[in-house]
Amino acid sequence: MTGLQLFTVIDVAALIAGLAVYLFIVSKQLKGVAGDLQDSADLVWEVKSDAEAIAPGLTSINTTGRVVAGALPLLYGMGEGIVTGATFNHDDHVAEGVNRPAMGTRRSRLMEAVGVDLDN
Numbered sequence: 001m002t003g004l005q006l007f008t009v010i011d012v013a014a015l016i017a018g019l020a021v022y023l024f025i026v027s028k029q030l031k032g033v034a035g036d037l038q039d040s041a042d043l044v045w046e047v048k049s050d051a052e053a054i055a056p057g058l059t060s061i062n063t064t065g066r067v068v069a070g071a072l073p074l075l076y077g078m079g080e081g082i083v084t085g086a087t088f089n090h091d092d093h094v095a096e097g098v099n100r101p102a103m104g105t106r107r108s109r110l111m112e113a114v115g116v117d118l119d120n
Helices: 003-083
Strands: none
Touching: none
C-alpha cells in the first residue's frame, strides 16, 4: 500500500467518523425536541378538555352579558338622575394674569450672538 492510498483510507475513515459523530449529536437534539413537542401536545389536549367543559356555560354567560349591556344606558341615566342634586359645583377660577418668574424675564444671549437686537 502506497502513502497516497493510506492517506485516502485515513481521510475516508475520518469522514465517516465525523459524520457518525454529527449524526449522533443531531439525533440527541431531535430526541429532545420530540420530547418537548410531546409535552406541548399533552398540554394542548388538557386545555382542549378544559375548554370543552366550559363551552356549555358560555351561551348562558353571553346571554346574561347581552342583557346587562342592554340595561347599561338605562342604569347610567338613573345614576345621573340620582347624582345631579348631590354633585358639588365649584366656581370657575379666573387667573389674575400671567405668572411671571420671581427673578424677572430671562434673556438668552443666543440672539445677541447671531446679531439680533431684541431691544428695538
